[in-house]
Amino acid sequence: MFTKKEDKTWRHLQHLQDKFAKIRLRDLFAGDPLRAEKYSLQLENMHVDYSKNLINDEIMRHLFALARERGLEDKIKAMFDGKKINQTENRAVLHIALRHRQKTPIYVDGRDVMPQINTVLEKIRDFSEAVRLGRFTGYTGKKLTDIVNIGIGGSDLGPFMACEALKPYWAKDIHCHFISNIDGTACAEVLNKLNPETTLFIVASKTFTTIETLTNAKTCRHWLTEALGEHAVAKHFVALSTNKAEVEKFGINAENMFEFWDFVGGRYSMWSAIGLIIAIAIGYKNFERLLEGANAMDEHFANTPLEQNIPVVLALIGIWYNNFYNIHRYAVIPYDQYLQYLPAYLQQLDMESNGKSVTLDNKFVNYATGPVLFGGAGTNVQHSFFQLLHQGTEIVPIDFIIPAISHNEIGNHHQILLSNILAQGEALMHGKTEEEAALELEKAGKSKTEIARLKKYKSFSGNRPSTTIIFKKIDPYALGQLVAMYEHKVFTQGIIWNINSFDQFGVELGKQLALNILPEIEGTAFGVEHDSSTAALINYIKKIRK
């Protein structure tokens, strides 16, 4: 699977892990006052401290060697050059073109894709401004104040996360809503609050064939036409898609469609027309800042030596844990209420991209690929799953993210938040030995028996890794940098694992089987063959729904 050279580097890294397992981070910090400085990187207002990871120079050197042997530099170039690196679908992968701010061409099949991207950006600008200024109104002439994005997966998670992350930039008289789940509750709970006359629906679907989105869109269309009639659709529905024929079949005119292209993967699409709701919410200028931030990260990724390349360094540290420590999970913990949906967004980005078992050479892998990602907003999660992170038997590497300045500097809230994020990283890394715990108990006046009984419970193994990412403030530019950083991290890991990070065949089997089961639940098909569990569950559901 690997070349001889790669295999040698891989085996050497295994040997380094054996050696390093005995070394403790707290000792490394004690022995090297410059460790934090040495293992930190900066890009404009973004600071990344990766010194609390289980690494040293020798390990990093071998990880960089592995990346070079796997051809990472050439593969980055291939992506930026529009080569068809999504080989199972024979597509280029050009989310970077969506935020390409330089006036240079990017070719796919000999054709510059930038003019079409810029035309759609202009359309997004004109339309978002018209809605915000009340120039594009609803059917009865009222200002559109409630924007509903109907989409799922990449057509929902990115815009939803970004709108929430950038709430301080929202126009005061515009409210954004998201309908994603096929569960009727998702539609009902949004529509219940809205007035058809002032509601704009954005139907976001790359393929325009996704059953959840089309079912939700039909329900919303019905809700609108019941109130305002069929003619109102043109003033209340727009579509974001690559599939013009299906958009028109649904009854949305081509002029109300914002196009994107098959070189944009669903989970990489918030920079495309899929970002329309972001532009309406925060204004086109701010949307451009989001693109500019991502573009700055793209430039950094494409042009910085691997050793100083933020996405590459983070990716290789992830590889180190995943493949050499056998730690197949990691957590992303933003200490910023507005970033609370970032982990959910990253779950699709990472797990749909790298949850693969077949290599680009058409062979099953014999090593671990994409890890399980989870997370939530700090400090909330400190009071839920952090117990396990500190004292459980699972080691979970963490990305901590925080802005130095909050959008809501109320009293000392943000100072408390800042002190918590730093304390968590320190506690996880440093831990507390039994002796230290005993000493503390003694100082608190506990008896010898009590100390002996409690000191193990009160101790922390420490040596638990984390990376801390600090922004000056979470503005559109910073969010662009952050999201693009994770995109390129995922890309880099896909290269090391020799898998295609840009297809998602794994979601298909469940969709197929659901289509078989639907007529049975609806009572129009009988006797379809299933395993006894599925068959019994279908019968049970039908019985209690009667």
Ligand code: F6P
């Ligand atoms: O089910 C997976 C998936 O194909 C994602 O990759 C995609 O983001 C989502 O469904 C939605 O697809 P579409 O934008 O075509 O509706």
